[in-house]
Amino acid sequence: MKTARRPLLLIAPSLVFLTALFAWPLIFGIGQAFTGTGGPTAAHFQRMLDDPYFWPAARNTALLIVVLIPLQFAFALTMALLLRERPRFSGFYFYLWVVPLAISDLAAGLVWLAVFTDRGYLNSVLSSLGFDxxxxLSHENPASMFIAVVIAELWRATSLVLVIIVAGLQGIPKDYDEAAEVFGASYWQRLRHVILPQLRPSLQVALILRTILALETFAVAQALTGRNMPLLVGETYQWYDFLQNPSVAAAIALMILTVSLLAAAGYLRLMRDQTGSPR
Structure with missing residues (x-):
């Protein structure tokens, strides 16, 4: 009996920690979202849907994910494959590329604010070249606002995908790649049929993490555009801090959590191997 209880005692601190840090706030947030002064209600969700900023925020968040994720994976995979060839100073390139990983979201937003603001570095260069x-970042130019946020997020968060892919490539024996090359496979054939299938678990993890984190994009957009380009997490902050309505903020947060879980489940199902089990 004592032997059976020993594993429970060993994991008890972790269970207490996870309960305090995740389970209780989740239960409390669900209660806030579905409870009003008169008892259970869906009024907070209705108020969320009626808010004029909600649908633009949902559209901007979805568009950011659709544009940002493929770009980040394309850049990260290209950089990781270049590092795999062990070029000269490859270690230096790796550390240079992952520097943004050590920079906070808000700091990254402020860095790019200095670039894109009206009197920033980019306009200074344009003026020196004779351009107006x-x-x-004006609300009159939503396309350029969106591009600025994409560039800032691309610079800040691609390093996370790069680290995961590089770690995955470390576990792929080069023997398979060399054997395919001996049998006449081109580089693109080896990439498609040898490297990428073995890299699937790492790509799956990176895809889930980046989609969830893209859904939570806030500080970079807040620093660059304020509320001119609303995002879902930004609206959660607005309702909680400025509008003093934590119930509607909890409703938006719960919706983000639901989308995150559905996205993760969809990726796990989509990226199964031919036997039907996740790799």
Missing amino acids: GYSF
Whole structure:
């Protein structure tokens, strides 16, 4: 009996920690979202849907994911494959590329604010070349605002995908790649049929993490655009801090959590191997 209880005693601190850090706030947030002064209600979700900023925020968040994720994976995979060839100073390139990983979201937003603001570095360069300045972050130019946020997020968060893919490539024996090359397979054939299938678990983890984190994009967009380009997490902050309505904020947060779980489940199902079990 004592032997059977020993594993429970060993994991008890972790269970207490996870309960305090995740389970209780989740239960409390669900209660806030579905409870009003008169008892259970869906009024907070209705107020969320009626908010004029909600649908633009949902559209911007979805568009950011659709544009940002493929770009990040394309850049990260290209950089990881270049590092795999062990070029000269490859270690230096790796550390240079992962520097943004050590920078906070808000700091990254402020860095790119100095680039894109009306009197920033980009307009200074344009002026020196004889071009008129451009208000990249003006509410009158939503396309340039969106591009600025994409560039800032691309610079800040691609390093996370790069680290995961590089770690995955470390576990792939080069023997398979060399054997395929001996049998006449081109580089693109080896990439498609040898490297990427073995890299699937790492790509799966990176895809889930980046989608969840893209859903939570806030500080970079807040620093660059304020509320001119609303995002879902930004609306959660607005309802909680400025509008003093934690119940609607909890409703938005619960919706983000639901989308995150559905996205993770979809990726796990989509990226199964031919035997039907996740790799």
